Amino acid sequence: MAGGGNAIRGSRVGAGPMGEAERGEAAPRQAVTYFCSHGHRSVVTFAIEAQVPDSWDCPKCGLPASLDSDNPPPAPRIEPYKTHLAYVKERRSDAEAKDILEEALSLLRSRRKAGDIVF
Template identity: 55%
Template sequence: MPSGNLIRGTRIGTAPERRAERYQPVPCRAVTYWCRNDHHTEIRIAADAEVPEVWDCPRCGLPAGRDAQNPPGRARPEPYKTHLAYVKERRSAEEGEAILAEALADLRRRRTAAQ
């Protein structure tokens, strides 16, 4: 007796028949980018889409621009920041002291309640 999961008349991995009836391809255009290492990358983008000024080179990772004679330079990476550095950007020293005092008071209150 055959299983209920059997799909008759098709193979795994076959494409649907009559693909052209299911969708209409979007008009595309080719855009070329060059990086400092003389690598050129051609991407296809929709005709009505906005073209990005800079594209990352897939070979070396440098930024690539549309002008072959004057490609963009290396982007300066932002230095690594610790969690504390981000907190200090958002809070002043006085706010930090107030939050710390509040947290310590809450911790002391919980310790005395547990005993």
């Protein structure tokens, strides 16, 4: 094994964590509290000059949270999965579908009569 297997490099024994002297001064901050519909309270820290958003995703449950503790935003409504056929039926009536099918079948039959290879 080459190198002696030192797990920590670039640090001396007894060195503590870097302090503000090495990192520089911390920017002034503000703590903002958000509330979700599950009753979770989340405190998020922003810089003083930052524009605070009206909503924030709750880190505990993922629901939207707002600044208003009395009226947190409701959970978003989850739409059920729709099949391709369901979307088609939203756009076309049964009569339109029948007309399109008849048109496609007549085209297919005419191509077969003409000798085209149709799968």
